[in-house]
Amino acid sequence: MGQKLGRFWGRVQGKQHVQKICDKIFNQCVEQNGRELLRLNDLHLAILLVYNAVNKHFNGPHKEPPSVEEVRAMIELLLTKENVEGIDREQFYQLILKSISKDLNQLLINKFVLALLVAPAFAEITKIRGKSVPRIGAVVEKIPTPILISAYTIGFVLFQGFSMAIK
Template sequence: MGQVLACIQDKLHGKEWRHQQLRKITDRVFDRVKTDAGREHLTFEELYIAVLFVYNDVNKHIPGPHIDPPPKEKVKTMMEVCDFNLDGVLDREEFYQFIKKLTADTLDIVSRNLIIALVLAPTVAILTKRATEGVPGVGKVVQKLPNSVYASLIALSVLLLENVAEAST
């Protein structure tokens, strides 16, 4: 829950903060892969390993469903687009632009899931709490629960159902 609140607070910092965070991630991953290779650029194979590292970090540190990395064909195509000096490899700045383009849709998915989980689900829960009054057995229990507990239970249920739905597809 702390990661979720930190993520919401950080989103309020704006685009500049997100670019700084993305720069930190790309620099760390670039240095990690570059150190293994011993060069100041990444070949396609090293680039794909770097993409796997980035998506591993995204899945570890951002709440929500697991996000699969793109296939090698997409990475190859995007590498050609982001190779500004056309030397067949990506330097640090080209790698940053590559990851920025690659993760743009991923960040949209994560943002949408956070809005659903943290805003929409609790709001619907509070609005529907009153509707449970007439349900035998359940109504009295629901009415005794504090709004915050009830909203949390409904939000967790929505996330669970979302994960089950994604697993079945």
């Protein structure tokens, strides 16, 4: 149950989309050099490609990629920890996630605010329109409005941007 909730929360935050984007970009960059590691020289290009894909797939304001100096600092930090030629898929994902987490949090806040603003109106419209339907009207009258608001809020948060497909 906890794993399902964790995946659910990751989906709401957009981490699953970022994971798919990182995997796609990592595979593209690794195919060019023929190894299973992303070379540190190619790291800035890979980060720019990830941010380009993220900006295409996520609604909201444009997410700025880290500057060249910030990427150099990331590379120097990696080199001081250990003398490496490149990073693997999981290290790349964690590096991207660390730099994009602020933007993902803003995206999540925008989703919640929009859902909380729109859900009460949809709940009231549902109750008003539902009462006029012959067999459903009695059932709609028995459902409390706060339950409808909660259901709409959850639905809006889950399904905002649902049509975004990562190819």
